[in-house]
Amino acid sequence: xxxxxxxxxxxxxxxxxxxxxxxxxxxxxxxxxxxxxxxxxxxxxxxxxxxxxxxxxxxxxxxxxxxxxxxxxxxxxxxxxxxxxxxxxxxxxxxxxxxxxxxxxxxxxxxxxxxxxxxxxxxxxxxxxxxxxxxxxxxxxxxxxxxxxxxxxxxxxxxxxxxxxxxxxxxxxxxxxxxxxxxxxxxxxxxxxxxxxxxxxxxxxxxxxxxxxxxxxxxxxxxxxxxxxxxxxxxxxxxxxxxxxxxxxxxxxxxxxxxxxxxxxxxxxxxxxxxxxxxxxxxxxxxxxxxxxx
Amino acid sequence: xxxxxxxxxxxxxxxxxxxxxxxxxxxxxxxxxxxxxxxxxxxxxxxxxxxxxxxxxxxxxxxxxxxxxxxxxxxxxxxxxxxxxxxxxxxxxxxxxxxxxxxxxxxxxxxxxxxxxxxxxxxxxxxxxxxxxxxxxxxxxxxxxxxxxxxxxxxxxxxxxxxxxxxxxxxxxxxxxxxxxxxxxxxxxxxxxxxxxxxxxxxxxxxxxxxxxxxxxxxxxxxxxxxxxxxxxxxxxxxxxxxxxxxxxxxxxxxxxxxxxxxxxxxxxxxxxx
Numbered sequence: 339x340x341x342x343x344x345x346x347x348x349x350x351x352x353x354x355x356x357x358x359x360x361x362x363x364x365x366x367x368x369x370x371x372x373x374x375x376x377x378x379x380x381x382x383x384x385x386x387x388x389x390x391x392x393x394x395x396x397x398x399x400x401x402x403x404x405x406x407x408x409x410x411x412x413x414x415x416x417x418x419x420x421x422x423x424x425x426x427x428x429x430x431x432x433x434x435x436x437x438x439x440x441x442x443x444x445x446x447x448x449x450x451x452x453x454x455x456x457x458x459x460x461x462x463x464x465x466x467x468x469x470x471x472x473x474x475x476x477x478x479x480x481x482x483x484x485x486x487x488x489x490x491x492x493x494x495x496x497x498x499x500x501x502x503x504x505x506x507x508x509x510x511x512x513x514x515x516x517x518x519x520x521x522x523x524x525x526x527x528x529x530x531x532x533x534x535x536x537x538x539x540x541x542x543x544x545x546x547x548x549x550x551x552x553x554x555x556x557x558x559x560x561x562x563x564x565x566x567x568x569x570x571x572x573x574x575x576x577x578x579x580x581x582x583x584x585x586x587x588x589x590x591x592x593x594x595x596x597x598x599x600x601x602x603x604x605x606x607x608x609x610x611x612x613x614x615x616x617x618x619x620x621x622x623x624x625x626x627x628x629x630x631x632x
Numbered sequence: 633x634x635x636x637x638x639x640x641x642x643x644x645x646x647x648x649x650x651x652x653x654x655x656x657x658x659x660x661x662x663x664x665x666x667x668x669x670x671x672x673x674x675x676x677x678x679x680x681x682x683x684x685x686x687x688x689x690x691x692x693x694x695x696x697x698x699x700x701x702x703x704x705x706x707x708x709x710x711x712x713x714x715x716x717x718x719x720x721x722x723x724x725x726x727x728x729x730x731x732x733x734x735x736x737x738x739x740x741x742x743x744x745x746x747x748x749x750x751x752x753x754x755x756x757x758x759x760x761x762x763x764x765x766x767x768x769x770x771x772x773x774x775x776x777x778x779x780x781x782x783x784x785x786x787x788x789x790x791x792x793x794x795x796x797x798x799x800x801x802x803x804x805x806x807x808x809x810x811x812x813x814x815x816x817x818x819x820x821x822x823x824x825x826x827x828x829x830x831x832x833x834x835x836x837x838x839x840x841x842x843x844x845x846x847x848x849x850x851x852x853x854x855x856x857x858x859x860x861x862x863x864x865x866x867x868x869x870x871x872x873x874x875x876x877x878x879x880x881x882x883x884x885x886x887x888x889x890x891x892x893x894x895x896x897x898x899x900x901x902x903x904x905x906x
Contacts, residue, residue, distance in 0.1 A: 364735035440831030447652035543728025545834035
C-alpha cells in the first residue's frame with residue numbers, strides 16, 4: 339500500500355468513526371429506548387392528554403407558520419427582487435439575521451415587544467388579542483426563526499426567471515393570470531416547496547424562542563419540544579422519548595415528501611434525504627448570489 | 633399595487649424583526665448605561681460569557697478538523713455506504729435541539745452501558761462540560777462539511793496530483809495546495825459554527841443541568857434571569873449576544889465577497905452523489 343492510499347484509508351476511518359459516534363449513536367439510542375417497552379407503550383404515551391395536546395398544538399402552529407411564511411415570504415422575495423425602493427438593500431441584509439440571532443434571544447425580543455408591559459402588547463390586549471402565553475405568540479416566534487427560508491429559497495429563482503419569459507407570454511396573447519399560472523408558477527414551485535417544507539420542519543422542533551413566549555401551560559400552550567423538556571426534567575424518559583420520536587418521524591416524512599415533490603422526473607430513486615437537505619444548505623447560502631445593489 | 637406590496641413587506645419586517653430588535657435595545661439601555669453594565673459584569677453573566685467562549689473555541693477547533701477531514705473523504709473518495717454517511721451529516725439540521733440533548737442523555741445518562749462505563753472511569757460527562765461540547769458538536773457538524781465539500785469538488789484533483797508527482801508528501805499537499813483553495817470556505821463554515829455554538833440553547837439546557845456558575849452558558853444565564861423575573865438582566869445579556877450576531881453577520885458578508893468566486897461555483901454544482 340502506498341503512503342497515499344494509507345493516508346486515504348486513515349482519513350476515511352476517522353471521518354466514518356466520527357460521524358457514526360457523534361450522529362448515528364445517539365439516534366440509535368433514542369430508537370431503542372422508544373420501542374423497548376413495545377409499540378403499545380409507545381402508543382399509550384402519545385395518547386396521554388398532555389402529550390397529545392402538545393403534538394397537535396405543535397403541528398397546528400407549525401402549519402399556520404408555514405402558511406403565513408409562504409405568503410409573506412413569497413411577497414417579500416418578489417418585492418426585494420422586482421421593485422426598487424428606498425431601503426431595499428437594508429431589508430435584504432436583514433433577512434439573514436434570524437439565522438445569526440440565538441433563538442432564545444429571539445424569544446425574549448418577541449416577549450418584550452408583544453408582552454402586556456409594552457405599549458404594543460397593551461394596545462393589542464385592549465383589542466382583545468392576547469399574544470404572549472398564547473398561540474399567536476408561538477406562531478410569531480416560529481415565524482421569526484423561519485423567516486429566511488422562503489425568501490432565500492425564492493430570490494435566486496425569481497432573479498433567474500427573466501422578465502422576458504413573462505413578456506413573451508404576453509406577446510403570445512396570454513392574460514396576466516395565464517402568464518402567472520403557466521410561466522411564473524411552474525418555475526418558482528420547486529423553490530417555494532423547499533422553503534415551505536423547511537419552514538415546517540424547523541417550526542416543528544423550535545424550542546428556544548417558543549419556551550419564552552408560550553409560557554408552558556399544559557394542554558394550552560405547551561408545544562412538543564417544551565413537553566419533552568418537561569418530561570426530561572421530571573425524570574420521565576419514556577414519555578419524552580415517545581413524543582420525540584413522533585416529532586422526528588413527522589420531520590423526516592416531511593423532508594421525504596419534499597424530496598419526492600421536487601425531484602426532477604428523470605432522476606433515479608430518491609437518494610435518502612441528501613438532496614433535500616442539500617437544498618436546505620443552498621437556502622442558507624443562496625444570498626451570496628444575491629448582491630442587490632441599491 | 634406596487635406601493636401596497638412594498639408597504640406590506642415593510643410592515644412584515646417591522647413586526648417580526650425591526651420592532652423586536654429596536655425594543656430590546658431600548659429595554660436594555662433604557663435604565664442607563666450603568667444599569668446595563670452592572671448586569672453584564674455580574675459574576676453569573678461573566679461566568680456565562682467565559683463558558684460560552686470556552687465551548688465555542690473547543691467546538692470550533694474540533695469541528696474544523698473533523699469537518700475538513702470528512703469533507704475531503706466525501707469529495708475525494710468512493711466507498712460503500714457513502715450516501716448513507718452523507719445523509720447522516722445533514723441530520724442535525726432537522727432534529728430539534730431538545731431532542732438532541734435528550735438523545736445524549738439516553739446514551740450516556742445514569743444506568744446506560746456507556747454511562748456506567750464512564751462512571752467507573754470517573755469521567756463526568758452529563759451535567760458537565762463534555763456533554764455540552766458534544767451536543768454543540770452535534771448541532772454544528774454540518775456547517776464546515778457542507779461548506780467545504782462542494783468547493784473541494786469544484787477545484788478538482790489536478791493540482792493535488794501535480795504536487796504529488798513533484799514529490800510532495802500528503803501533508804505538504806494539503807498545506808500548500810488544498811488549504812489555500814478552501815480557506816475562505818473554511819472561514820465561512822467556521823463563522824457559522826461560532827454563531828450556532830454561541831446561540832445554542834435547547835440542547836445545552838437539557839444536558840448541562842443549568843447549574844449556577846458551573847454549567848451556565850450565556851444563553852442559559854439569560855434564560856435563568858428571565859424566569860427569575862430579572863428582565864433587565866436578561867435584556868442586557870441578550871443585547872450583548874444580539875450585537876455579536878450582527879458582528880457575525882458582517883463577517884459572513886465580508887467573507888462572502890472575498891470568496892464569491894469559489895462560492896458561486898459551489899452553488900452551481902450539485903452535491904456529490906456517488
